[in-house]
Amino acid sequence: MNNAELWQAALGEIELSISKANFSTWFKNTTILSNENGKVVIGVPNGFAKEWLENKYNTYIFRALRNFQDDIKEISCIIYSNEQAPLNEIKKMDSAAPVLEQQLVQEIQQGGNFAQRPIQPMMHTGQTNAPYENNINARYTFENFIIGENNELARAACFAVSQNLGKIYNPLFIYGGVGLGKTHLLQSIGNEVLANDPSRRIKYITSERFANELIDSIRNQTVNDFKSAYQAIDLLIIDDVQFLAGKEKTQNEFFHIFNALYQINKQIVISSDRPPKAIATLEDRLRSRFEGGMIADIGKPDIETRIAILKTKSAENNFYLDEEAIRFIAENVKNNIRELEGALNRIIAACEFNKKLPTLKFVQQALAEIISSGKKKGVQAQNVIEAISQYFNISTKELIEKGRKKEIAYARHIAMYLMRSELSASYPSIGTQFGGRDHTTALHAYEKINREMETDEKVREDVAVLRERIYAV
Amino acid sequence: MKLTCTQENFKKAIYSTERVVGKQITLPILENILLETDNGMLKISATNLEIGVFLKIGAKIEEEGKITVPARLLSNFVNNIPNVGTVSLSVVDQTLHIESGSSKAQIKGLQAQDFPIIPEMEGEFLFSLPAQEMKEVIPRLAVCVSLDSTRPELTGLNFVLDKLEVRLAATDSFRLAEAVVTLIKDNSQAYDLFIEKTNSVIVPLNTISELFRVINPETQDIKIGIEESQIFFQIDNVRIVSRLINGKYPPYQQIIPQEFTTKVFLPKDEVLRAVKIAGIFTHSKAGEVKFTVNSQAKEIYVQSKAEEVGENKTILSAQIEGPDQEALFNPRYMVDGLQAISTSHLVLLMNSGASPAVLRMVQGEKKEEMLNYTYIIMPIKN
Numbered sequence: 001m002n003n004a005e006l007w008q009a010a011l012g013e014i015e016l017s018i019s020k021a022n023f024s025t026w027f028k029n030t031t032i033l034s035n036e037n038g039k040v041v042i043g044v045p046n047g048f049a050k051e052w053l054e055n056k057y058n059t060y061i062f063r064a065l066r067n068f069q070d071d072i073k074e075i076s077c078i079i080y081s082n083e084q085a086p087l088n089e090i091k092k093m094d095s096a097a098p099v100l101e102q103q104l105v106q107e108i109q110q111g112g113n114f115a116q117r118p119i120q121p122m123m124h125t126g127q128t129n130a131p132y133e134n135n136i137n138a139r140y141t142f143e144n145f146i147i148g149e150n151n152e153l154a155r156a157a158c159f160a161v162s163q164n165l166g167k168i169y170n171p172l173f174i175y176g177g178v179g180l181g182k183t184h185l186l187q188s189i190g191n192e193v194l195a196n197d198p199s200r201r202i203k204y205i206t207s208e209r210f211a212n213e214l215i216d217s218i219r220n221q222t223v224n225d226f227k228s229a230y231q232a233i234d235l236l237i238i239d240d241v242q243f244l245a246g247k248e249k250t251q252n253e254f255f256h257i258f259n260a261l262y263q264i265n266k267q268i269v270i271s272s273d274r275p276p277k278a279i280a281t282l283e284d285r286l287r288s289r290f291e292g293g294m295i296a297d298i299g300k301p302d303i304e305t306r307i308a309i310l311k312t313k314s315a316e317n318n319f320y321l322d323e324e325a326i327r328f329i330a331e332n333v334k335n336n337i338r339e340l341e342g343a344l345n346r347i348i349a350a351c352e353f354n355k356k357l358p359t360l361k362f363v364q365q366a367l368a369e370i371i372s373s374g375k376k377k378g379v380q381a382q383n384v385i386e387a388i389s390q391y392f393n394i395s396t397k398e399l400i401e402k403g404r405k406k407e408i409a410y411a412r413h414i415a416m417y418l419m420r421s422e423l424s425a426s427y428p429s430i431g432t433q434f435g436g437r438d439h440t441t442a443l444h445a446y447e448k449i450n451r452e453m454e455t456d457e458k459v460r461e462d463v464a465v466l467r468e469r470i471y472a473v
Numbered sequence: 474m475k476l477t478c479t480q481e482n483f484k485k486a487i488y489s490t491e492r493v494v495g496k497q498i499t500l501p502i503l504e505n506i507l508l509e510t511d512n513g514m515l516k517i518s519a520t521n522l523e524i525g526v527f528l529k530i531g532a533k534i535e536e537e538g539k540i541t542v543p544a545r546l547l548s549n550f551v552n553n554i555p556n557v558g559t560v561s562l563s564v565v566d567q568t569l570h571i572e573s574g575s576s577k578a579q580i581k582g583l584q585a586q587d588f589p590i591i592p593e594m595e596g597e598f599l600f601s602l603p604a605q606e607m608k609e610v611i612p613r614l615a616v617c618v619s620l621d622s623t624r625p626e627l628t629g630l631n632f633v634l635d636k637l638e639v640r641l642a643a644t645d646s647f648r649l650a651e652a653v654v655t656l657i658k659d660n661s662q663a664y665d666l667f668i669e670k671t672n673s674v675i676v677p678l679n680t681i682s683e684l685f686r687v688i689n690p691e692t693q694d695i696k697i698g699i700e701e702s703q704i705f706f707q708i709d710n711v712r713i714v715s716r717l718i719n720g721k722y723p724p725y726q727q728i729i730p731q732e733f734t735t736k737v738f739l740p741k742d743e744v745l746r747a748v749k750i751a752g753i754f755t756h757s758k759a760g761e762v763k764f765t766v767n768s769q770a771k772e773i774y775v776q777s778k779a780e781e782v783g784e785n786k787t788i789l790s791a792q793i794e795g796p797d798q799e800a801l802f803n804p805r806y807m808v809d810g811l812q813a814i815s816t817s818h819l820v821l822l823m824n825s826g827a828s829p830a831v832l833r834m835v836q837g838e839k840k841e842e843m844l845n846y847t848y849i850i851m852p853i854k855n
Contacts, residue, residue, distance in 0.1 A: 021499045025522070046716045047592035047703045048522045055590055079702040079716075138623050320545075 001068060003032040007042075010064035017060055026052050033080060038073035040065060043080030050077040135204040136194065140187035146312060148305025151181060154296040158185045161267060162192035165200070165235055169294030171258075171268040175275050176298030178468060179338030182271040185298075186237045189269060193235055203230070204237040211243070211250040227253070231260045235267045241290075242272045246281045255286055262289075278461050306330035306340060313341060319348050325363040332367065335471075343367055379470055381419055381433050387469045388415040391462075400435045414459075416442045417449035418466060474508070474538025474564040478515055480573055482530040483560045487548045489687050489711050490519040490526045493679075494544040502541060507588045508562065508569070509539030515562075518591055519544060524680050525591035525714040526687075539585040540564045550578050592714050594698050594705045599664045601657040602639060604692035604708065610641065610652045611685045613813035613846065618678045619645035626720030629675040634668045642725055648806045649725055649849045650813065657694060667699070675722055676704055680715035687711045728829060729849060733822035735795035737766055737773060738840050741819050744775070745811045747787035751777035752804035754785045761853050762807065766791075766798040766823070777804070792840070800826040800852040810848035826852055 001009070007030070015023050029045040030053075042061070044050045053061065054077050065072050142162075147155055154174050161172050176182055190202050205213075217226035230236065236257075244251050261268055272279060275297070276290040301309065307330045314321045321329075325347075333343045350366040351358050389396045392411040399412055412434065419425045419433070420442070430442035452459045490506055506519040513534060518527035550571065551560075557574030564570070569580045619627035624646075633640040634656075642651040658664045684695070687708045696707040699717070706713040751762040754777040765774040773791050778784035800823060810832045811819070820842055822831040832848040835841060 021501075025500045046522065047701065047714065048520065048525065048589050051590035051592050 003035050006035065006065070006068055007032045009068050010061065013064040013067060014057070014060050018057070026057065031080075033078065035069075035072075038071045040072055040075050042075065042077045044077045045079070047079060050079055053077050134190065134194075134202045136190035136202060137187055138191060140184045141191050142188045144312070145181065145184055145188055146305060146309050148301050148308070150299035150301050150305060151176075151185075154185060154298045157294055157296045158189050158269070159192070161269065162189045162196075165193065166265040166267040170262065170265070171270055171290060171293040173276060173290050173293060173295045174269070174271045174298065175273060175295070177273060177300065177336060177464065179336035180298045180300065181337055182298060183239055186239055186269055186271055190235065190237060200234045201232060202235045202237070203233045204239065206239045207241045207243045207250075207254075210238065210254065211247055214250055214253055223253075227257060227260075230257045233261065233266060235269070236261055237269045237271075239271050240273070241270045242274065242279050244282065244286075245279050248283070251283050251286055255283070255289075258286070258289060268293075274461055274465060278458070278465075300335060301337060303330055306334070306337075309337060309340060310344060313344050314348075317344075317348055319344075319351075319358075321347070321358050321363075322360070324360045325358055328360060328363055329367065379423065381423060381425065383470055384415055384418050384423070385433070387466055388418075391466055391469065400433075402435070413445040413449050414462060414466065416445035417463070418470065420446045422467065422470060474510060474540060474562065475536035476510060476515060476532045476534045476563075477559055477561045478530055478532035480554075480556055480558055480560045483515075484551050486515075486517045486528055486530050487544075487551050489528060490517050491544045491548040492686065493521050493524045493526050493683060494519045502583050502587050503589070504543055504545070505541035505583055505588065506544045506547065507539065507541045507585055509585060510534050510537045518588070520589050520591055522589060523677065523716055524683055525589075526683065526711065527591055528711040530710070536563075538564050540567070540569050540582040541585050541588050542569050542580045542582040546580055550576075550580070592703060594700060594714075596698065596700060597663065598659045598696040598698040598705070598707065599667055600634075600639075600659055601694040601696045602654055603657070604688050604695050605690075606654055607695060608685065608688045608692075609815070610654060610846075611681060613848075614641055614643040614650045614652060615678065615681065615685075616809045616813070617643040617645055617648055617650045621645070625718055626675055626722055629677045629718045630681050631722040631725075632674050632676060634664075634672045634674075636665070636668070642722070644723075644725060647803070647851065648810065649728075650810070651725070651729075651847045651849075653845045659696065671699070673722055674699060674704065675718040675720065677715060677718055680704070680713065683713060683715075684708065687713070729831070729847065730822075730824055730829060733795075733824055733831070735766060735768075735793070735798045735823045737794075737821040737823070738792040738835060739773070739789060739819055739821060741811060741814045741817060743789055744819070744821075745808065747775040747789060748804050748807045748811060750785055750787060751775055752808065754782055755779050755804060760804050761801040762804040763799065763801050764821075766793060768793045768795065768797050798823045798826065800830060801854075802830070802850055802852055806850050810850055813846070813848060816843070827854055828852075 011027060011030075014027065026049050030049065031043045033041045033043040035041075042053065044053060054075075058075055061075055062072070065075070142155070142159060145151075145155060154176070157169055157172055158174070161169055174182055174185060187204060190204050193200050193202060214223075214226060217223050238254075244254060258268060270290060275295060276282065276287045279287070307326055310321070310326045310330055314326075321344075329340070329343050329347075333340050347358055347363055347366050350356075351362070354362075356362055385396050385399060388394075388411055389399055392407065394408055394411050398408055399415065403409075416430050416434065419430050420427070425433075427439040427442040427446075431437040431439045434442075449459065449463070453463060487506070494504055494506060503521055506517060509516050509518075510532075511529060513532075514529040515532040515534075516527060516529045518525065520526070547569075554573050554576040560571060560573045562569060562571055564582070567582050567584070569582050571578045571580065614630055618630065622628065627644060627646060631640075631642045633642070638653050638655050640651060640653055642649060644650070684706055688695070689709065692709055698705040702717050702719070704715050704717055706715075748762055752760060755761065756779055760777065760779070762775060762777045765776070767773065771790055771793055773789050773793075774786055775789065776784065776786035814832065814834050816834040816836055818835045818840060820833050820835050820840070822833070824830075829849050829851055832850070834843045834846055836843055
């Protein structure tokens, strides 16, 4: 057993004897630096952890280590960071550090052009210096991704993939609604892989940009270059793949690239707002390939996750919000994380502008416009009917008239369901909207869909997509 | 625990410690501060695991003990009670009872055993810096500290320790500010030995602003010690402990030009006003302001132009040595540099429109250049 394995095993044991919060606070970024003659030296990230491990947890650590290696007699901690050398090794600034100096000079010079061009984070331009862009944004990492019940599986799958490119889940397909963190997860994979091995060739691209690049290459007659550039990639991340729907030529090219990468065990990660089988006009051969790997979904965050997100975000902004206010925001902004962040930003701005403290009352006022008792303004019965007729490709006339064809009846039921659940319309008024039907018809429809949603995945998907479309007006 | 202390001391102590608290969500006890009796004094500590602060105040102690209570709650209470002279504290069943004049409060606390241990210094303080000078210098440098967490080494203040002085520098890689402060050696031998090994440390910005906050107008000096990736400050009775940022600060001294062809002596207030006006006529962030030095007319022109807004130009008369120059700057960065100038006149040093320009203070009739503060700003290239 080497030091890393020993420590992993010991940590596993310690984790069971102390609380999760304590464990993650005190044992994060710790490692065994040396293990000789029964003396173990543990590297810890700061002085607080050192004091704590030496004074409070030494018996736990001691016991855990002894389980695996019984000649351990002494444990000590030193402050150590695994990214850089410990402080006492930092020698005098040697004037022969031309690389760094050049970087600074360069950066300062580029700084003048700050406005015109974004700066590339050094960690990525540093070593590889490859002539292609990987489009990975260093802001998104697994560390700052907040895990909740809704995204556990997806996060675990993504993390596993980042540790074992192309070996376990290939392709990995992540789906979930707008603003729930798909892009964050996808980018995290890229960052994690780069952090472990900066020489890996990674490409993150949205399916729309992929299509545009392909069209450009067709116009410039450089399709072959385009293909070979993609086929040399270790990890290909395609975001929002649903936009490929209906673009046949692009799908075709994508299919070939996909196959080429898949055959040589290169990792492919794909995201979409719905599962592969729910993407209309996606070619069957692509669909079956997407379904061949691992599929994981991201659901809506539960209230605890939303609270955790708000706390993290407000801490990032150095902004203090009390429990009550956080709970209020989390209870009222439910649907997506981006909205949640928006609400928080709005409060921060309002506080700065009015120079007031974010009390519960102030927060309620600031958010009144967004939430207005939970319903978005401006959505009416007409919007629902239009959205339904577009989605199912049925004319509004058919939807309202007496026809009882199965597809039409299903669409009508969903429309009634949404009017009830989203607009809180009364059953009689729903009946009237649909050509003077009886209120019991509407009642039946609502209950039927409600029931089916519990058992039928497809119904759930349809309702979720439609609900988003209604509010997207 | 049972004790009485003066309200003024208690309030000050809470004020000095409370702010580091409460940006952690994993461990609830970090939102608390620790009150404990310690050798006839009341010791108050707070930490966010990055910075730790503690101080001791005099108190009449009847019974030893300790407790932790939520920091915000305690400070809100203490700040709002009328001043009657003394505060008595006592602990009953994990609850802190506070009594001051007609106000009484009971605050539910948590076990003091779970409170993090704030690292203590093992050796002695190495050196001191004059507190009032630091109070003046810190804001000048703090504006330049980078907030970009992808380059952690730039998110702090660099201390380069020399035999007689400390060079403090901050940069966000667009501009750089450097100040030189004379140090007082507390333990000359140990200090000389120390700088043989380590002469550059990076202190996180948060620590610096905490330090800035606890400096009083009466504070004489700041004692500093460095041990094991940690830095310790002693300011009057307040002790601050902080981690140091790991990493190597870029050797910035090499980019400060040694020679300048053009020197422009300017009255500070007038240039500042001109640049601020120019800033109005630019896009909010992408702006640029043009400095034109006309040595024959002994004038400089500060101008800006934005397509959809309009344009402006300010003419300032100046004392100029050297040839004509022209350079574009980001007005925001220029304003930051000018605002840090505390003398009535300053000198703008330039080589060309593509190399770093420098702002320094000047003093006296002869307009002598002061080397204790240097602000370097990179022009925008056309």
